[in-house]
Amino acid sequence: MTDRILGIITLLISIFYIYATSIIQLSFISDVIGPKGFPYIIAFFLFSSSIWLIFFPKFQAIWPKGKKIIEVLVTAAIFFLYASVLPHLGFVVSTILLTTYISWRMGAAILIAFIYGVIISITIFVLFNYVLGLSLAKNYLGF
Amino acid sequence: MDVFSHLVDGFAVALTFQNIGLAIIGCVLGTVFGALPGLGPANGVAILIPLSFALGLSPASSMILLCSVYYGAMYGGRISSILLNIPGDEPALMTTIDGYPMTLKGRAGEALTLTGIASFYGAIFATIGLVFLAPQLVDIALLFRPHEYFVLFVMAFATLGSASSDNKVKTILASAIGIAISTIGIDNQTGVPRFSFGEVHLYDGIDFLIVIVGLFAVSEIFIFIENKDDQNKGSIVQKNTPQITNIIPSGKVILKTVPSMIRGGFLGFVAGILPGAGASLGSFIAYTFEKKISNKNDTFGKGDERGVTAPEAGNNAAAGGALVPMLALGVPGSGTTAVLLAMLLTMNITPGPLLFEKNPDVVWGLIASLFIGNFVLLILNIPMVRIFAKVLLLPPKFLMPIIIAVSFVGVYGLTGSTFDLMMLTILGLLGWIFRKLDIPLVPVVMGSVLGNLMEVNLRRAMTISNGNWMDLFSSNVCIVLWLIIFFAFILPMFFNLKLPSLKKNSR
Numbered sequence: 001m002t003d004r005i006l007g008i009i010t011l012l013i014s015i016f017y018i019y020a021t022s023i024i025q026l027s028f029i030s031d032v033i034g035p036k037g038f039p040y041i042i043a044f045f046l047f048s049s050s051i052w053l054i055f056f057p058k059f060q061a062i063w064p065k066g067k068k069i070i071e072v073l074v075t076a077a078i079f080f081l082y083a084s085v086l087p088h089l090g091f092v093v094s095t096i097l098l099t100t101y102i103s104w105r106m107g108a109a110i111l112i113a114f115i116y117g118v119i120i121s122i123t124i125f126v127l128f129n130y131v132l133g134l135s136l137a138k139n140y141l142g143f
Numbered sequence: 144m145d146v147f148s149h150l151v152d153g154f155a156v157a158l159t160f161q162n163i164g165l166a167i168i169g170c171v172l173g174t175v176f177g178a179l180p181g182l183g184p185a186n187g188v189a190i191l192i193p194l195s196f197a198l199g200l201s202p203a204s205s206m207i208l209l210c211s212v213y214y215g216a217m218y219g220g221r222i223s224s225i226l227l228n229i230p231g232d233e234p235a236l237m238t239t240i241d242g243y244p245m246t247l248k249g250r251a252g253e254a255l256t257l258t259g260i261a262s263f264y265g266a267i268f269a270t271i272g273l274v275f276l277a278p279q280l281v282d283i284a285l286l287f288r289p290h291e292y293f294v295l296f297v298m299a300f301a302t303l304g305s306a307s308s309d310n311k312v313k314t315i316l317a318s319a320i321g322i323a324i325s326t327i328g329i330d331n332q333t334g335v336p337r338f339s340f341g342e343v344h345l346y347d348g349i350d351f352l353i354v355i356v357g358l359f360a361v362s363e364i365f366i367f368i369e370n371k372d373d374q375n376k377g378s379i380v381q382k383n384t385p386q387i388t389n390i391i392p393s394g395k396v397i398l399k400t401v402p403s404m405i406r407g408g409f410l411g412f413v414a415g416i417l418p419g420a421g422a423s424l425g426s427f428i429a430y431t432f433e434k435k436i437s438n439k440n441d442t443f444g445k446g447d448e449r450g451v452t453a454p455e456a457g458n459n460a461a462a463g464g465a466l467v468p469m470l471a472l473g474v475p476g477s478g479t480t481a482v483l484l485a486m487l488l489t490m491n492i493t494p495g496p497l498l499f500e501k502n503p504d505v506v507w508g509l510i511a512s513l514f515i516g517n518f519v520l521l522i523l524n525i526p527m528v529r530i531f532a533k534v535l536l537l538p539p540k541f542l543m544p545i546i547i548a549v550s551f552v553g554v555y556g557l558t559g560s561t562f563d564l565m566m567l568t569i570l571g572l573l574g575w576i577f578r579k580l581d582i583p584l585v586p587v588v589m590g591s592v593l594g595n596l597m598e599v600n601l602r603r604a605m606t607i608s609n610g611n612w613m614d615l616f617s618s619n620v621c622i623v624l625w626l627i628i629f630f631a632f633i634l635p636m637f638f639n640l641k642l643p644s645l646k647k648n649s650r
Contacts (some may be wrong), residue, residue, distance in 0.1 A: 006580050006594050020338050027333040032610040035330040038598040042322050049316040058310055059581045075368050076572050083564035090402050099368050099544035106540035124548055133555045134197045
């Protein structure tokens with residue numbers, strides 16, 4: 001059943017891909033195949049393997065229970081948040097928040113997670129910024 | 144001979160202070176990545192690639208660092224296979240079958256030493272094979288037109304499909320998804336934007352490095368987050384690592400295992416050379432073959448020494464063998480070599496015959512440092528193996544924050560773009576969903592790395608042939624390659640050559 005749903009989703013994606021290929025603007029210079037030919041070939045494989053999955057499903061996925069899915073989605077949201085606050089808060093502060101969260105969710109007590117987060121964030125910052133010379137995001141105070 | 148003078152030049156590159164240091168760091172990190180269940184060579188290399196760019200390492204130095212990680216992971220994978228019955232990475236799966244019974248008999252130390260020797264033998268054998276075989280392959284590859292290259296890429300996906308998944312259709316689907324990702328962005332032959340929907344960030348396409356780090360590293364973090372409660376009950380943390388007492392096996396035992404190492408190494412190397420097959424297939428074939436010819440007293444599966452040495456020699460040899468087509472033809476032989484190829488491409492180096500002519504320092508410096516690295520790994524993995532066994536006690540709650548922070552630092556350091564960090568998260572989620580749906584990740588990554596090259600070669604071929612598609616079947620090389628594609632998909636169906644799925648055992 002999982003395979004069938006997957007097949008339907010990828011079928012829709014392949015149809016969208018074919019549509020998006022068809023609206024690619026052609027340039028005045030072009031080779032024999034042009035920019036559309038290869039995507040059409042790929043779309044064919046995407047389309048036909050989707051059809052196969054719909055008609056011959058084999059695999060039944062075991063999805064995690066509700067709480068675990070929420071856990072994964074919240075973690076993804078935290079990663080997004082990290083990406084958006086990074087240029088404002090700077091590397092050290094944002095990474096402390098990120099690592100503390102991950103360590104806490106993986107089972108460390110929150111205080112220990114925070115101390116650990118501070119340690120590795122500062123270590124990574126010092127290591128990469130000063131020793132290895134990588135430019136990391138900095139806040140207005142310079143860290 | 145020509146090869147030896149190249150090799151001498153290679154040692155001159157490899158023996159600089161910086162490159163020796165990188166090789167040692169790579170070997171240590173690789174062994175750690177290999178030893179930790181859930182993190183394999185592909186994750187390790189994926190996390191380090193953006194860093195080696197951002198740090199401005201030269202192509203030769205980056206390759207030395209990353210290939211040391213790759214070789215190191217092949218050594219390290221056996222540690223948790225033997226001690227905990229959990230394969231440290233996929234190629235080490237076969238080692239659990241006889242390795243863990245040896246541990247139960249109190250022979251963990253011996254098993255680790257024997258597999259250390261076997262790994263060393265396999266890796267050195269494959270590296271010597273690489274020295275002699277790669278230049279031969281380069282001579283053949285010089286005759287290749289874009290037509291042959293295109294068919295060669297098709298073959299890489301076909302052999303991958305024959306070995307990697309139970310469900311071939313999903314391998315096709317995964318490859319198509321990967322290649323489709325590679326078509327996003329400006330078409331570099333005509334300059335028209337494709338699939339970017341007016342989003343400026345997508346004009347450059349989705350960098351395959353982000354695909355790699357997202358699918359391999361970030362999705363692994365989601366898997367850990369999802370399974371964190373089970374993990375505390377079951378695997379790494381609570382199981383005590385068995386005591387490693389005697390690490391020196393008797394001379395008689397070593398002699399007994401020598402033939403199995405030689406056989407395993409040879410089979411593994413051959414398996415590794417096949418594009419798309421990789422190290423898991425190498426250890427699988429080596430173990431199956433060894434069991435067939437040596438299992439006279441029904442000792443296999445109950446702690447026979449030859450049952451650990453054969454697959455370990457096999458997977459290390461396959462890892463080296465996989466470098467042959469990657470360097471000589473630009474066609475990766477496994478997931479990790481696809482990642483290494485991605486790195487070279489991003490550094491504007493196209494592997495293949497031209498690499499050997501234009502950048503001999505990269506090729507031969509790498510080969511020389513692999514020789515040095517193997518001696519380092521021998522020391523790390525036999526006398527110092529107890530230290531790495533301690534790594535297994537490092538709980539994920541302290542490990543995962545480092546992995547995620549370093550992944551983000553690497554990608555941000557490379558592109559300086561927060562859009563790419565969001566893309567990384569999306570691809571991580573996608574990778575997590577793919578794993579749930581039993582869609583193999585390696586073809587997706589290979590597709591995103593090779594898709595562009597495939598298209599360029601196809602379009603060049605058609606321009607040369609004036610749009611005559613039958614030209615793809617005209618030359619002898621093409622016909623041979625198409626036959627391999629045919630047999631790689633059909634033969635395994637007859638012999639039922641399936642790799643046992645890792646998921647059932649480790650998670």
